[in-house]
Amino acid sequence: MAQQVARPTVPAVPRAAAPIEAEHHVEHLGHHYESLDQQHHANMVGMWVFLMTEILLFGGLFCAYFYYFAAYHEVWMEATRLQNIVAGTINTAVLIISSMFVALAIWAVQTNRIRMAQILLALTIVCGLIFLVIKGYEYYSHFTEGLVPGAMFQWEGPAEMKRPAQLFFWLYWVMTGLHAAHMVIGISIIGFILYKTMKRTYSPAYFTPVELGGLYWHLIDIVWVFLFPMLYLMGGHYGQ
Amino acid sequence: MATHSPETTHGHEGGTAHHVTSSRLLIMTGGALLVLTVLTVAASFIDLGALNDVVALVIAITKALLIIFIFMGLRWSTQIPRLLSLVGLFMLLLLIIATLSELLTRVWVPLPGH
Numbered sequence: 001m002a003q004q005v006a007r008p009t010v011p012a013v014p015r016a017a018a019p020i021e022a023e024h025h026v027e028h029l030g031h032h033y034e035s036l037d038q039q040h041h042a043n044m045v046g047m048w049v050f051l052m053t054e055i056l057l058f059g060g061l062f063c064a065y066f067y068y069f070a071a072y073h074e075v076w077m078e079a080t081r082l083q084n085i086v087a088g089t090i091n092t093a094v095l096i097i098s099s100m101f102v103a104l105a106i107w108a109v110q111t112n113r114i115r116m117a118q119i120l121l122a123l124t125i126v127c128g129l130i131f132l133v134i135k136g137y138e139y140y141s142h143f144t145e146g147l148v149p150g151a152m153f154q155w156e157g158p159a160e161m162k163r164p165a166q167l168f169f170w171l172y173w174v175m176t177g178l179h180a181a182h183m184v185i186g187i188s189i190i191g192f193i194l195y196k197t198m199k200r201t202y203s204p205a206y207f208t209p210v211e212l213g214g215l216y217w218h219l220i221d222i223v224w225v226f227l228f229p230m231l232y233l234m235g236g237h238y239g240q
Numbered sequence: 241m242a243t244h245s246p247e248t249t250h251g252h253e254g255g256t257a258h259h260v261t262s263s264r265l266l267i268m269t270g271g272a273l274l275v276l277t278v279l280t281v282a283a284s285f286i287d288l289g290a291l292n293d294v295v296a297l298v299i300a301i302t303k304a305l306l307i308i309f310i311f312m313g314l315r316w317s318t319q320i321p322r323l324l325s326l327v328g329l330f331m332l333l334l335l336i337i338a339t340l341s342e343l344l345t346r347v348w349v350p351l352p353g354h
Contacts, residue, residue, distance in 0.1 A: 103261070214312075225303045
């Protein structure tokens, strides 16, 4: 008890005596960090922890996909062939190029090419929007073709596959829908980083938020890198 | 932070000493990812039987590793993000393999449609 009472008075003296201004001399440094370097590492570790929770969020759906893929392989073959493989391929390329733009934007900030970083971040947003427009077109086609699970589900394949085929399209809508929601959030984050880059907040000395936003964008890209073969290619067996 | 390739390390007074991935490597990686995308689509139009699915997954894993190690910089990262990514991978595999084991051991009642 005596220790607990005595403790607060001890740091009170140096805290008052130390010039508080000195702590704020390093711009962008949170008061609870010793240095920008320490802050950067703490932020990166926090981001990777968050990304792992994202992996498990999508992981639950991946798990469901592989279970039904194994259980209804012959149904998957019929259902996968209803997908627009051209749209899926274009979207994969668009997302890969956008990831490259984000990675290059970080390089540009780190090497003090701020104007170039602004252009690269803007191009990333454009790619993200192109992806969503193509995805929206696919959604519209699927909707008009009646490929929405439920009472209105239209199926022209073998009659006994009508029920399990809805599992494929349920997974398709939920997985791409969750991914598209991440795209919308990702575009907002990159938009915020672009705004901050316009205001010259970032420099070779401070670029942590650009890296964190980039990590999020890359994770969305990785999820799509798996969704594309799973929902458009695997099980399709187009060669047969 | 300890980075080991001198030509790509920039130190800053009061800031961070940090790895900078060269623009050339980033563009080459983007190109490789696009080539792999073309490959995976092309492979899906060749009849390889069950191998089609394996090829699609192996190419996807290769693409993911390129993104993780180069775009996300895990290649030059400190130990904790590397450890975290391994933990995430382990948990994901555990989730999927443990669940699929149910299907492989299912003899008591068939799934609907079987």
